[in-house]
Amino acid sequence: MGEDMTEVRIIPVVGVPDVRPGDDLPAQVVTAVGNENLQDGDVLVIAQKVVSKAEGRLVSGTDRLAAARSESARILRRSGDMIISETRHGFVCANAGVDESNVEGEHVALLPLDPDLSARRIRERIRHLTGVEVGVVVSDTFGRAWRLGQTNVAVGVAGMDCFVDYRGTFDAYGKELVATRICAADEIAGAAELVMGKTKRICAAIVRGANVRPGRSSARDVVRPIDEDLFR
Amino acid sequence: MGEDMTEVRIIPVVGVPDVRPGDDLPAQVVTAVGNENLQDGDVLVIAQKVVSKAEGRLVSGTDRLAAARSESARILRRSGDMIISETRHGFVCANAGVDESNVEGEHVALLPLDPDLSARRIRERIRHLTGVEVGVVVSDTFGRAWRLGQTNVAVGVAGMDCFVDYRGTFDAYGKELVATRICAADEIAGAAELVMGKTKRICAAIVRGANVRPGRSSARDVVRPIDEDLFR
Numbered sequence: 001m002g003e004d005m006t007e008v009r010i011i012p013v014v015g016v017p018d019v020r021p022g023d024d025l026p027a028q029v030v031t032a033v034g035n036e037n038l039q040d041g042d043v044l045v046i047a048q049k050v051v052s053k054a055e056g057r058l059v060s061g062t063d064r065l066a067a068a069r070s071e072s073a074r075i076l077r078r079s080g081d082m083i084i085s086e087t088r089h090g091f092v093c094a095n096a097g098v099d100e101s102n103v104e105g106e107h108v109a110l111l112p113l114d115p116d117l118s119a120r121r122i123r124e125r126i127r128h129l130t131g132v133e134v135g136v137v138v139s140d141t142f143g144r145a146w147r148l149g150q151t152n153v154a155v156g157v158a159g160m161d162c163f164v165d166y167r168g169t170f171d172a173y174g175k176e177l178v179a180t181r182i183c184a185a186d187e188i189a190g191a192a193e194l195v196m197g198k199t200k201r202i203c204a205a206i207v208r209g210a211n212v213r214p215g216r217s218s219a220r221d222v223v224r225p226i227d228e229d230l231f232r
Numbered sequence: 233m234g235e236d237m238t239e240v241r242i243i244p245v246v247g248v249p250d251v252r253p254g255d256d257l258p259a260q261v262v263t264a265v266g267n268e269n270l271q272d273g274d275v276l277v278i279a280q281k282v283v284s285k286a287e288g289r290l291v292s293g294t295d296r297l298a299a300a301r302s303e304s305a306r307i308l309r310r311s312g313d314m315i316i317s318e319t320r321h322g323f324v325c326a327n328a329g330v331d332e333s334n335v336e337g338e339h340v341a342l343l344p345l346d347p348d349l350s351a352r353r354i355r356e357r358i359r360h361l362t363g364v365e366v367g368v369v370v371s372d373t374f375g376r377a378w379r380l381g382q383t384n385v386a387v388g389v390a391g392m393d394c395f396v397d398y399r400g401t402f403d404a405y406g407k408e409l410v411a412t413r414i415c416a417a418d419e420i421a422g423a424a425e426l427v428m429g430k431t432k433r434i435c436a437a438i439v440r441g442a443n444v445r446p447g448r449s450s451a452r453d454v455v456r457p458i459d460e461d462l463f464r
Binding site: 006007008009010011012076077079082084091092094100101102103104105141144145146147148149150151152153162163164166169170171172173175177179180181182183184186187188190191193194195197198199200201207209210211221222223224229230231232 | 238239240241242243244308309311314316323324326332333334335336337373376377378379380381382383384385394395396398401402403404405407409411412413414415416418419420422423425426427429430431432433439441442443453454455456461462463464
């Protein structure tokens with residue numbers, strides 16, 4: 001979507017109100033951004049937490065671990081009061097993505113039932129409201145194997161290719177690149193985190209100028225098939 | 233280093249010449265950027281490949297696997313002609329970070345002996361040349377467990393805190409955040425990849441406005457200690 005040699009801008013979306021079940025989240029985002037400030041090819045990154053809230057994916061009670069177990073397709077490891085599990089979507093993360101931060105009162109938020117569908121609906125609604133074609137990334141904060149700290153990654157994607165695939169292309173010296181396929185969707189989710197933070201009520205960002213292609217891939221395409229996964 | 237609510241810019245550094253052993257890489261970057269275009273608080277992200285070239289970390293011959301073995305402290309998995317190993321720095325990645333892409337002729341590039349030291353030297357040299365205090369991230373392209381595709385991560389860091397640590401702070405609803413510590417250095421490395429690519433000879437980018445603090449942490453601080461790592 002961007003052009004070579006141009007910079008990428010990561011623009012925080014400020015002013016989305018507290019999101020409640022049933023809210024028209026894309027309309028809230030469009031109002032906050034301002035109709036005229038969205039451009040074809042922008043990628044809207046939106047935090048899973050507000051998508052889950054708008055979809056009513058909240059459960060009351062403080063037993064996060066019970067909710068995490070119930071949201072897990074498979075438990076991979078346990079560590080203290082945390083589990084690392086595979087969600088029904090195939091994502092491997094802590095507590096099946098269930099958590100209570102930035103959720104009001106005694107509730108925990110679950111991941112959307114189908115975050116790719118959530119992303120597609122947000123994209124369609126924004127097109128309906130503004131006529132603008134954006135890519136959408138629903139992002140969540142995941143830990144990683146081998147490295148400390150978390151980064152934001154894509155759990156739902158619409159209107160863009162998750163990957164920039166260099167396999168079969170040639171580097172600056174004419175050597176064929178045989179293995180390089182960048183997960184741009186995850187890099188975009190992480191880039192957006194740099195302006196979203198955790199304590200500022202900024203639940204969305206626009207990434208403008210990133211070198212991603214329009215496409216139909218989904219965040220489930222990022223899930224490494226179990227039989228190709230050497231670390232489980 | 234940035235302020236709340238402001239956007240983050242990812243600016244490609246265009247015009248760094250082909251880097252050769254012994255080159256003054258920071259001076260090449262400063263010339264390409266233009267002295268007046270660096271600002272205090274910018275993070276300069278620079279590809280490991282050019283750092284390795286400038287440091288002469290090239291070996292001739294096409295036996296990448298032998299070089300990868302020799303660069304490994306520990307081999308974790310094998311898959312075809314690839315190994316996944318732990319480097320002497322502690323990083324877990326394919327082929328101990330040894331690869332031949334974007335290297336001239338029949339050579340492969342190894343990771344710098346001490347990429348944090350490389351980052352500190354680049355930072356000091358830039359300060360000497362320009363008077364500007366930048367953070368430096370030396371980035372490389374790593375695969376991940378569980379997720380397909382690679383992302384750029386930090387293998388060397390200087391002049392900034394790798395993490396934005398929310399533990400003990402409070403979310404928008406006053407709930408204490410108990411586990412969230414974002415690895416901003418990796419998110420910044422990934423964000424920079426969005427403008428660097430693999431085939432355009434753009435080996436560096438400036439990330440401006442990211443919410444990172446000055447600090448003395450190093451990329452080795454991102455390595456998860458073996459006894460805390462559940463996925464080996």
